[in-house]
Amino acid sequence: xxxxLTAQDEARIIEVRDKYLAxxxxxxxxxxxxxxxxxxxxxxxxxxxxxxxxKDIIIADSPKAAQKICNDYNRTxxxxxxxxxxxxxxxITGDVSDYNWLSFYEFFMPMEGILTDEAKTNLQRIIDIVDxxxxxxxxxxxxxxxxxxxxxxxxxxxxxLHCTSGPAITFVDGYGQYYIHGRFLEQSWFxxxxxxxxxxxxxxxxxxxxxxxxxxxxxxxxxxxxxxxEFLGATEISRVTITHPTxxxxxxxxxxxxxxxxxxxxxxNENASLAWIQMTCPSTQNIYMISTCPTFEDALECAKFHRxxxxxxxxxxxxxxxS
Amino acid sequence: xxxxxxxxxxxMHRQGDVQIAQLEKLPTEVKPIEKQFLAASERSGSMHAxxxxxxxxxxxxxxVLDCKEDCLMxxxxxxxxxxxxxxxxxxxxxxxHGAISLPKGVYFxxxxxxxxxMQGFKTPVKD
Numbered sequence: 001x002x003x004x005l006t007a008q009d010e011a012r013i014i015e016v017r018d019k020y021l022a023x024x025x026x027x028x029x030x031x032x033x034x035x036x037x038x039x040x041x042x043x044x045x046x047x048x049x050x051x052x053x054x055k056d057i058i059i060a061d062s063p064k065a066a067q068k069i070c071n072d073y074n075r076t077x078x079x080x081x082x083x084x085x086x087x088x089x090x091x092i093t094g095d096v097s098d099y100n101w102l103s104f105y106e107f108f109m110p111m112e113g114i115l116t117d118e119a120k121t122n123l124q125r126i127i128d129i130v131d132x133x134x135x136x137x138x139x140x141x142x143x144x145x146x147x148x149x150x151x152x153x154x155x156x157x158x159x160x161l162h163c164t165s166g167p168a169i170t171f172v173d174g175y176g177q178y179y180i181h182g183r184f185l186e187q188s189w190f191x192x193x194x195x196x197x198x199x200x201x202x203x204x205x206x207x208x209x210x211x212x213x214x215x216x217x218x219x220x221x222x223x224x225x226x227x228x229x230e231f232l233g234a235t236e237i238s239r240v241t242i243t244h245p246t247x248x249x250x251x252x253x254x255x256x257x258x259x260x261x262x263x264x265x266x267x268x269n270e271n272a273s274l275a276w277i278q279m280t281c282p283s284t285q286n287i288y289m290i291s292t293c294p295t296f297e298d299a300l301e302c303a304k305f306h307r308x309x310x311x312x313x314x315x316x317x318x319x320x321x322x323s
Numbered sequence: 324x325x326x327x328x329x330x331x332x333x334x335m336h337r338q339g340d341v342q343i344a345q346l347e348k349l350p351t352e353v354k355p356i357e358k359q360f361l362a363a364s365e366r367s368g369s370m371h372a373x374x375x376x377x378x379x380x381x382x383x384x385x386x387v388l389d390c391k392e393d394c395l396m397x398x399x400x401x402x403x404x405x406x407x408x409x410x411x412x413x414x415x416x417x418x419x420h421g422a423i424s425l426p427k428g429v430y431f432x433x434x435x436x437x438x439x440x441m442q443g444f445k446t447p448v449k450d
Contacts, residue, residue, distance in 0.1 A: 094402050161420075182419055183367070208366055209340070209437070210450040260391050264443035274440055281339065281418040290448065292438045303409075307443075308433035315333050322337045323421040 002114060003264040013107060020103040024096055029056030029133030030172075033279045035059055041132040042144045045094040048125060054144040063090065063136060066145045070138050077142065091139040094129050096149075102109040102127055148172060156181055160284070164221035165194070180214035181284040193218045200232060204274075213286040220287055229254050229288065234276065252278040253299040254289070266293040277302045283323045328352070339420045340435040340448045341371045346387070349429050352382050353380035353386060353387050361386060361432050363401070364450050370401050370417040373425065374409050385433035394425045404410045 005013075021030045039057045044055050045296050071085045087259070099103035105123050108114040115123070137146040152170040156162035160182030161169060167176025178190040192198040195217050219228045228238065234254035242249045255275040263272040275294035282288055296302035303317050330347040337343065341362050358379050360370040373379075375394030380387040389393075391413070399415035407413070414422050436445035 072372065119386070207449050209448050210364075210366060260440075263440040265440075266438065266443060266445075268443055272440065275438075281419075283339070290435075290437050291440060294440075305445075306435055306437070307342055308344075308384055308431070308432070308436070310329055311331060311335075311342075315331055315335070318335065319337050320334050321423045323339075323423050 002111065007271045016103050016107045020099045023099070023131070023133075024149065025153055025155075027149065027151060029131060030151055032134050033148060038132040038134065040138070041094070041129040041134065044125065046131050046139075046144070048122075048129075049093075052141070055142040057144050057146070060145050060147045060176035061173035062102065063147055064089075064136065064175045065171075065173055066138050066147050069145050072142070073143055074138055088138045088140075090136045090147075092136075093130075093147075095136045096124070096130070097132045097136070097167075098126065098130055102130065107143055142275075152176075156285070158182070158284075164218045180217050181281075181286050183214055183286065184208055185211065185214040185285070190218070194222065196223075203231070209290070210286075211290060213281070213288045216287040216289055217260060217285075228287075232256065232274070232276065232289075233258055234274070237275075237290050237297060238302075242300070242303075243319060244322060246319070246321055249282070249319075250278075250280065251299040251303050253276065253292070253296060253302050255294050265295050267295070275302075279303075299308075331431070336423055336425065336430075337435075338371055338398055338423050340450060342435055343388075343396075343425065344431045344433075346429040346431055349380075349389050350382070350387060352383050353382055355379070356381045360401075361396070362434055366450065367418070368400050368402065369398060370404070370411055371396060371398050371420075372404065373397075374415075376410065377410040382431070385431055388425070388430045388432060390430065391439050392423055392427055395422050396425060397422045431441075 033210045038059055042057050043053050050290040058069050058309055060069055062319060070088045072182065075081050075083045084226060105115065106127065107282040109120055109123065133149045135149045139142060151168050153170050154163035154168045160181035162181050164180065169175035178187055189211060198215070203212070203215065216228055219231065232254065234256045236252060237255050240251050242251065253275065256273045259271050259273050260269045261271055263274055264270045265272045269271045273294040275291045275296065276289040277299060278289050291307060292302055293305065296305065304313050328335045328350045331416050333343040333351055334344065334345040336387050337378050356379050360365050360366060360372045363370040373396045375390065377388050379389040386404050395414060397415040398418050398420035400418055403415045434447040
């Protein structure tokens with residue numbers, strides 16, 4: 001029984017980890033792409049699972065392309081052109097989702113007495129399958145559609161998918177998805193933001209704070225810290241830095257000079273200004289502009305307003321832990 | 324509008340828009356409920372959920388938790404919870420916010436409010 005690791009073992013943990021990360025994030029497997037090898041790997045995956053081999057294997061350039069291929073195939077296979085598009089489930093075997101357990105067991109492969117010879121053989125067989133560069137796949141009885149690896153992945157310091165200037169992940173056919181600090185953002189919101197065609201009225205009508213948080217973060221990164229306030233027609237009223245036990249937080253209070261007939265303050269006064277308190281999430285670093293009552297002059301007092309009514313105002317605005 | 328039934332210690336925690344304020348003791352007239360998510364996203368399929376030995380209570384304006392041990396609050400995809408109960412302290416794969424530990428004690432949980440300028444009052448943040 002293995003009870004401790006040597007320094008060489010510990011060094012090899014990093015080596016195995018980095019090898020697996022490079023397969024995806026350094027595009028190592030995409031560069032080695034070979035269609036015939038990938039098709040053979042799909043057949044071997046079905047054989048390994050004791051399933052009949054699929055009649056057809058069609059390689060897709062992206063997950064979106066895989067869905068289109070599958071829907072077209074479904075209509076042809078059933079000889080019914082009226083069949084509507086549907087979303088086909090992606091499998092979770094024989095692709096990048098296996099990297100976690102494969103890398104774990106690959107570490108033990110060269111060690112004596114840990115894995116049986118049969119386990120090593122089976123493990124190597126699966127490694128050979130995923131090493132043909134299958135990102136994901138749609139696995140059906142008659143058809144399998146393996147998807148090629150992405151050709152661009154951008155992440156933040158926390159390894160979340162993140163890019164403020166374009167898609168955070170793209171595939172060879174140009175399909176991409178947008179993420180801000182790990183949060184998915186629809187392309188329509190990204191395009192409007194980056195092209196500066198988003199209007200203040202559209203922004204104010206967004207009820208979901210995560211969508212607004214993504215937009216705020218793009219504006220801040222791409223157009224500078226003053227842009228968001230200018231976009232909202234607001235000026236800074238108050239700024240305060242709070243030192244919590246685990247982190248430091250900067251709160252900024254903004255308010256418009258302009259008054260709006262549709263807006264009211266917490267006292268019921270109509271024709272009020274609009275105001276926001278800017279907070280930065282300690283986990284994601286997304287910037288939130290939380291709509292607030294325009295009567296505040298102090299960011300700290302305003303922050304206390306954004307707690308439950310049941311919490312007394314004399315309780316300090318300090319987070320013992322926050323994430 | 325502080326509630327005299329709730330005696331706060333002044334210690335507060337947060338995980339995203341979920342705010343957790345420690346109470347000195349369990350308030351009277353609270354209604355026990357089955358364990359459930361403390362909050363769930365409308366959009367991303369994520370949830371805030373507490374794991375460990377605790378009793379959950381429903382109160383006006385939020386939730387009260389009576390943690391019998393140090394519990395762990397996760398922010399994860401609901402799909403990661405399939406087949407798992409919330410009775411054992413466990414860390415799930417993180418969605419956006421890291422897990423936070425709630426030491427044994429009683430807590431009041433609420434969602435960070437935003438101000439709706441159209442209506443002139445506070446409403447819970449939506450994500």
